[in-house]
Amino acid sequence: MPQMAPLLWLYLYMFFLISFIIFLMVNYFIKPFETIDSNVIGKSSSNYLDWKL
Template sequence: MPQMAPLLWLYLYFFFLISFVIFISMNYFIKPFETTDSSSVSKASLQQLNWKL
């Protein structure tokens, strides 16, 4: 929008950059959850399938 003040675009740009840097750094430093063992998952799903009412 050309009618907006140029300083507003600058503030929005810096806000985006700071937000993006914080987001990337959080994703880098926070480790994902540990994955479960695939054999235990398959056993649990088989037990659920074998149940009868």
């Protein structure tokens, strides 16, 4: 029936909206990877010689 087409789009829109909100919430609450300490980077790069002009 053609009268049901607007409801189909409404259901698809609501499904997309709810799944997008859930996706954003999951990404917000999951811990990110551990950040690399800048002191560790400085120590490891001290083995290489700096370029001098």
